[in-house]
Amino acid sequence: MEKVVSLAKRRGFVFQSSEIYGGLNGCWDYGPLGVEMLNNLKQAWWRSMTFRDDVEGVDASILMHPKVWEASGHVANFTDPMVDCKQCKSRYRVDVLMDELNTKKKKDVLREMFPGQFDGQQPDEKIVAEFAARIATDETVAQAVRILACPNCGTKGSFTEARQFNLMFKTFVGPVEDSNNVVFLRPETAQGIFVNFLNVQSASRQKLPFGIAQIGKAFRNEINTKNFLFRTREFEQMEMQYFVKPGEEDRFFEYWREERMKWFLELGMKPENLQWHKHEKLAHYAKAAFDIEFKFPFGWGEVEGIHSRTNFDLSQHEQFSGKSLKYFDEQSKEKFVPYVIETSVGASRSFMAFLCASYDEEMVAGADGEAGEVRTVLHLHPKLAPMKAAILPLVNRDGMDDLARNLTKDLQKYFRVFYDDSGAIGRRYRRQDEIGTPYCFTVDSQTLTDQTVTVRERDSMKQERIAMSAVRDYLLERI
RNA sequence: GCGGAAGUAACUCAGUUGGUAGAGUCACAGCCUUCCAAGCUGUUGGUCGCGGGUUCGAGUCCCGUCUUCCGCUCCA
Numbered sequence: 001m002e003k004v005v006s007l008a009k010r011r012g013f014v015f016q017s018s019e020i021y022g023g024l025n026g027c028w029d030y031g032p033l034g035v036e037m038l039n040n041l042k043q044a045w046w047r048s049m050t051f052r053d054d055v056e057g058v059d060a061s062i063l064m065h066p067k068v069w070e071a072s073g074h075v076a077n078f079t080d081p082m083v084d085c086k087q088c089k090s091r092y093r094v095d096v097l098m099d100e101l102n103t104k105k106k107k108d109v110l111r112e113m114f115p116g117q118f119d120g121q122q123p124d125e126k127i128v129a130e131f132a133a134r135i136a137t138d139e140t141v142a143q144a145v146r147i148l149a150c151p152n153c154g155t156k157g158s159f160t161e162a163r164q165f166n167l168m169f170k171t172f173v174g175p176v177e178d179s180n181n182v183v184f185l186r187p188e189t190a191q192g193i194f195v196n197f198l199n200v201q202s203a204s205r206q207k208l209p210f211g212i213a214q215i216g217k218a219f220r221n222e223i224n225t226k227n228f229l230f231r232t233r234e235f236e237q238m239e240m241q242y243f244v245k246p247g248e249e250d251r252f253f254e255y256w257r258e259e260r261m262k263w264f265l266e267l268g269m270k271p272e273n274l275q276w277h278k279h280e281k282l283a284h285y286a287k288a289a290f291d292i293e294f295k296f297p298f299g300w301g302e303v304e305g306i307h308s309r310t311n312f313d314l315s316q317h318e319q320f321s322g323k324s325l326k327y328f329d330e331q332s333k334e335k336f337v338p339y340v341i342e343t344s345v346g347a348s349r350s351f352m353a354f355l356c357a358s359y360d361e362e363m364v365a366g367a368d369g370e371a372g373e374v375r376t377v378l379h380l381h382p383k384l385a386p387m388k389a390a391i392l393p394l395v396n397r398d399g400m401d402d403l404a405r406n407l408t409k410d411l412q413k414y415f416r417v418f419y420d421d422s423g424a425i426g427r428r429y430r431r432q433d434e435i436g437t438p439y440c441f442t443v444d445s446q447t448l449t450d451q452t453v454t455v456r457e458r459d460s461m462k463q464e465r466i467a468m469s470a471v472r473d474y475l476l477e478r479i
Numbered sequence: 480g481c482g483g484a485a486g487u488a489a490c491u492c493a494g495u496u497g498g499u500a501g502a503g504u505c506a507c508a509g510c511c512u513u514c515c516a517a518g519c520u521g522u523u524g525g526u527c528g529c530g531g532g533u534u535c536g537a538g539u540c541c542c543g544u545c546u547u548c549c550g551c552u553c554c555a
Contacts, residue, residue, distance in 0.1 A: 426515030
């Protein structure tokens, strides 16, 4: 992990945000190579999503009407009161803590908070119902927390006061910081799609089933950031919401699961580094949910979620906006609120996943077949590689450098390529290996006579000779 | 948020009981060099994370703070 972070910085993939001021917790900047690779990644996703008949794109604004987040449930559900145990330092979400109490413990709490009212034998159902009813307000919950014992160390009354965590970034529209002007930075891009559902549908004349895709930044005020780009407060999502007729959701859920896994594999991910994670505890909007997890150096972590979201979001927006979001099916003459299949992938997270997956330190034999040495290489898929090729004169004389510069200029009309004439050729190859450049074209003395160059392939380090005029097509075929 | 570790050149790291800040790599300018990081010469580059304190004197000792990594917790 540290090696990847170090390489990312050294070669200009990722820098820490505001580094000269000591950095800002969990914020990162993409450097010259990072932005190329991130753009490539986003482009690969965009092409796979929208270069088809049934998906349209949008780019919604980050600031949205505050009611959007009431409708989506984020205002109510995106805040989790938490407590810490002062004794053993473990932390709990208060609602989880309450849910996990057994009936006996609930009875104890009720007895202590309402003396005399729950003495003697009490039916279990009554205890459960009364607990749910009476321990419902912030006030009563806080009281209950004071009585409870920590499930981990058993110490009673060791919890801190419950603290509210609102994971949405708050800001103000206009220069006056008035509570009437509060808006939120979107915590997910999906809502920008839902609120535009009818706009897109009518403008594009799409019929169900069809999808809307969007790439954009989202913000969550996470309690703690973590693991390089994995958990950050500002991140980029690539989301597609696919609208279907109710009853067809399961079929398309399976379809998109397959498609999305295929996407990762086609970009060079190894199957053994990916796995499905099924959500057993579903969110309030979901009917089914699977995550694609990648094996990061720190363990398995989610890079994409594929969720069957029912018609929850559109229905909520109908209710909160008072506008109909129903779709009229010409065939069956039915009017209904479509169901939604969501594919939501983290651009930053998958960037990191591809970086980690491609990082390798290989032992290669020395020139004389003796002591081996370490070769650091990023086995990035050519589509993702920030530099598509390097053009190198073997030595800087006899006009080899001029030929190489001309070739570079030609190729730059089509690709991001790199010219390098400094130091020994081997060193230059290795430098390209380290940033994942898939091909190196070398101009040597033979080029001067027959206009051919050598192609050196990154992963195999094998070389072949092709005509200089064929270089462009060589790259086009492979990228 | 808790606990542990770390922070010195772009990178990896030295730095003695407190006494003017070092190496290798990289980069740059040359030379050399006809295919896999290892030749030669020269050069640039450091607020020792930041802020206090102790001291004649702090990279070194003390306090605070920030950031990163690891573990816990959390991740509608």
